[in-house]
Structure formats: structure tokens, C-alpha cells
Amino acid sequence: MAKHNQFKATLIALIICIISFNFVKIGGEFYFNPFYILSFVFAITLIVKSINYVCPSCQKNQVIRSFLSYRLPKAECYSCNCKLEK
Ligand SMILES: [Zn+2]
Numbered sequence: 001m002a003k004h005n006q007f008k009a010t011l012i013a014l015i016i017c018i019i020s021f022n023f024v025k026i027g028g029e030f031y032f033n034p035f036y037i038l039s040f041v042f043a044i045t046l047i048v049k050s051i052n053y054v055c056p057s058c059q060k061n062q063v064i065r066s067f068l069s070y071r072l073p074k075a076e077c078y079s080c081n082c083k084l085e086k
Pocket residue numbers: 055056057058059060077078079080081082
């Protein structure tokens with residue numbers, strides 16, 4: 001799978017887990033809920049992926065463009081248009 005599609009899949013998985021966590025009640029304490037644990041795992045994965053998603057030629061981060069500006073990564077760099085997929 002292409003890297004930018006993997007990123008989107010992780011984001012979708014995180015959203016599904018957060019929604020499931022709010023709607024699916026599983027017996028026991030909430031922190032034993034597998035959706036709660038999975039949303040944590042996906043959230044951390046996304047943060048790590050975002051920080052490491054840097055264009056190899058111009059060094060611009062593809063996800064965190066500025067403090068308040070976040071974008072989904074694409075196959076090409078948004079700044080210099082070089083191919084990010086190997
Ligand atoms: Zn670039």
C-alpha cells in the first residue's frame with residue numbers, strides 16, 4: 001500500500017475506534033475497552049507517522065505544515081512536487 005494511503009487508513013481506523021468506543025458498551029472499566037486501547041495505539045502511530053512524514057528533497061513536513069495547518073499527505077510533495085513514494 002502507498003505510504004499516503006497507509007496514513008489515511010490509520011486515520012480512518014482511529015476515527016472508527018473513537019466512534020466505537022463512544023457507542024459500544026463493553027462490560028468492566030472503560031480502560032479495558034479494546035476500542036479505547038486501539039484508539040490510543042492508532043493516535044500514537046499517527047503522531048509518529050506525521051512527524052516522520054518529511055519530503056526527502058525539500059525537508060518540508062507533509063502533514064504538519066504549520067502550527068495550525070494540517071493536511072493529508074499525497075503521493076507528491078506539496079511544495080516541490082517530487083515523488084514521495086519509492
Ligand atoms: Zn519537497
